[in-house]
Amino acid sequence: TPAGYELWMDYKKVEMPSLSSQYSNIANEVTVLGEGETIQVIKNELLLALPQMLGSQFEIKKEVGEKSSMIIATWAQLPQNIKKQIELDDESFGNEGFTLKSLNTKKAQKVIVTANSEIGLLYGTFRLLALMQQHSDLTNINLVDTPKIDIRMLNHWDNLDRTVERGYAGFSLWNWQKLPEFIDQRYVDYARANASVGINAVSLTNVNANALILTPMYLEKVKALAETFRPYGIKVYLTARFSAPIEIGGLESADPLNQKVIEWWQAKADEIYDLIPDFGGFLVKANSEGQPGPQNYDRNHVDGANMMAKALAPHKGNVIWRAFVYSEHDADDRAKQAYSEFVPYDGQFLPNVLVQVKNGAIDFQPREPFHPMFGAMSKTPIMMEFQITKEYLGFSTHLVYLPKLYEEVLEADTYQEGKGSTVAKVLDGSLQGQQITGMAGVANIGNDLNWTGHPFGQADWYGFGRQAWNPYLDSEKIADEWLRMTFSNDEKFVEPIKEMMVTSREAVVNYMNPLGLHHIFDTGHHYGPGPWVSELSRPEWNPVYYHQADENGIGFDRTPSGSNATAQYAQPVAEMFNDPKTCPEEYLLWFHHLPWDYQLKNGETLWNGLARKYQEGVNQVAKMQKTWNQIKPYVSAEQHKEVNMLLTIQHKEAKWWRDACLLYFQTFSKQELPVGVEKPE
Numbered sequence: 001t002p003a004g005y006e007l008w009m010d011y012k013k014v015e016m017p018s019l020s021s022q023y024s025n026i027a028n029e030v031t032v033l034g035e036g037e038t039i040q041v042i043k044n045e046l047l048l049a050l051p052q053m054l055g056s057q058f059e060i061k062k063e064v065g066e067k068s069s070m071i072i073a074t075w076a077q078l079p080q081n082i083k084k085q086i087e088l089d090d091e092s093f094g095n096e097g098f099t100l101k102s103l104n105t106k107k108a109q110k111v112i113v114t115a116n117s118e119i120g121l122l123y124g125t126f127r128l129l130a131l132m133q134q135h136s137d138l139t140n141i142n143l144v145d146t147p148k149i150d151i152r153m154l155n156h157w158d159n160l161d162r163t164v165e166r167g168y169a170g171f172s173l174w175n176w177q178k179l180p181e182f183i184d185q186r187y188v189d190y191a192r193a194n195a196s197v198g199i200n201a202v203s204l205t206n207v208n209a210n211a212l213i214l215t216p217m218y219l220e221k222v223k224a225l226a227e228t229f230r231p232y233g234i235k236v237y238l239t240a241r242f243s244a245p246i247e248i249g250g251l252e253s254a255d256p257l258n259q260k261v262i263e264w265w266q267a268k269a270d271e272i273y274d275l276i277p278d279f280g281g282f283l284v285k286a287n288s289e290g291q292p293g294p295q296n297y298d299r300n301h302v303d304g305a306n307m308m309a310k311a312l313a314p315h316k317g318n319v320i321w322r323a324f325v326y327s328e329h330d331a332d333d334r335a336k337q338a339y340s341e342f343v344p345y346d347g348q349f350l351p352n353v354l355v356q357v358k359n360g361a362i363d364f365q366p367r368e369p370f371h372p373m374f375g376a377m378s379k380t381p382i383m384m385e386f387q388i389t390k391e392y393l394g395f396s397t398h399l400v401y402l403p404k405l406y407e408e409v410l411e412a413d414t415y416q417e418g419k420g421s422t423v424a425k426v427l428d429g430s431l432q433g434q435q436i437t438g439m440a441g442v443a444n445i446g447n448d449l450n451w452t453g454h455p456f457g458q459a460d461w462y463g464f465g466r467q468a469w470n471p472y473l474d475s476e477k478i479a480d481e482w483l484r485m486t487f488s489n490d491e492k493f494v495e496p497i498k499e500m501m502v503t504s505r506e507a508v509v510n511y512m513n514p515l516g517l518h519h520i521f522d523t524g525h526h527y528g529p530g531p532w533v534s535e536l537s538r539p540e541w542n543p544v545y546y547h548q549a550d551e552n553g554i555g556f557d558r559t560p561s562g563s564n565a566t567a568q569y570a571q572p573v574a575e576m577f578n579d580p581k582t583c584p585e586e587y588l589l590w591f592h593h594l595p596w597d598y599q600l601k602n603g604e605t606l607w608n609g610l611a612r613k614y615q616e617g618v619n620q621v622a623k624m625q626k627t628w629n630q631i632k633p634y635v636s637a638e639q640h641k642e643v644n645m646l647l648t649i650q651h652k653e654a655k656w657w658r659d660a661c662l663l664y665f666q667t668f669s670k671q672e673l674p675v676g677v678e679k680p681e
């Protein structure tokens, strides 16, 4: 297989003798109880992984015996004497959680993997294998882990012609032409990868897709994928175009209060559940960027979402209704629109509706303050939407470790219920008691040999899954895990490369959008700088709308003297953002329009500070190149070369960003570049 195809699951041989013998003892006699499809998946994974890691063949026993050294069984099936020894009660790991527990007797060491469900066992097995890949000592393992979030989801923006909106890793994985009969091995490996990090839901189609996916011909194909994913605990969702009743149903309207429309969606839901009894539900983009929605009929988001929710409720399906809405009609500040269209409706959505909110109020920028909707709708399940594909962060060309960005958002304090009201607590329901919780990431996966284009893009998929499982995990720890599993456990490799990963996010902010600048990308594709673009038909598409640079200064005033978007935040947060002295400098120009000679915290002028940030970003990428050169012995020549070429492009483009932005902004600031900032080449 080509380098990278195996993802973080290539199960390299454990060379260190002490660990290898410890693991071999544990794997000496493996017993897996049960017969279900998921149990078969567990056995397959063990039969793949253990011989590769430990270098010996083995068989899996179906009964617990004297010599059983690894026992994988649901709590219900675990023999009494073992239950007694591990002293756990079955409630401690919930529906999807698991326990890994070592039992050491004088004669031997055992490891027990137990859970309430077979899916829990699968997650436990993957974790056990991951710990071996990370060379962890399992002698005294005693781990209980349960997911903190219910719906841990990938959103694919895949079109039926296999192009992927904002996809930079080849074409869509879903080969609609060959489905349903032909099941590509990639579907299975994709499901394994997801299950290995706990991802349990996928929406297959683009939120901008047409309605064809809901026609019988395609539903047969979706069913085949759902069946492939089911043993891995993954539920399939589909995007539902609001005007589908017109486009594929022959109706004249899609008005959510029209009886025929209501019945059409009910019949559609029944039809889908006949084929896919555990279908997850619909993901909907409505009245956003020209997509149809309830507002076309003078109805609101509640009318639209609840109509679909009623159709799905008898089957236990969900509606995931996106809050990414903006239009030219509300153009004084695009950042405010979602909050104003949704927050007044808190409490009116049916219980099986989740509102999916992007991490920031504009659009997946390298850095945005957290979206003011988090914590502002205490009676509505609010689901996170992160973007794993790097639309605004250098596509799959630049190395930017995204879990660092996600962590910053998850840790942000909304103050909606007082101090400590972090976004993570909003999402997992612990702050406001939501009954159903979710986190989605727009997938960065395509049919490239290595799935994600950039080899380090895999870390974003991996890390997103880990953070959806537990939004309190440390992103540096996640990088550590991924590096060990993917490349090498050698500290001389792991330490510098981990450092490179965790600083890569700040690097991209510095060379693209420092000090709170945003949306200054070239139009349409969003690759490369375009702060000068001003002629697009809609004001809120033009970069000049966002930076507002002129001879007096730069930045978007979102305080009460400007758009007053800060009023959407809880009081102490609004106050902090309102004053440039207390506003964190990384958000300065997001919230303030300031003169070029405004004094930054370190004493230098805004112009000089901005220029220096751009330079710092370039320097950071140069350092990444240097680091990568030093670890050559630890990765294959092919992998080394690949990342090396990508970093060379990234460095060149960091300079491109610096030069383009500084030359352009200089036409307003009319000041020299400070010492230490390189002149454009």
Ligand code: GCW
Pocket: 157, 165, 166, 207, 208, 285, 288, 289, 324, 363, 364, 391
């Ligand atoms: O980020 C923007 C993208 C669009 C996308 C839209 C959305 C799917 O530029 O390509 O459309 O957001 O999230 O709906």
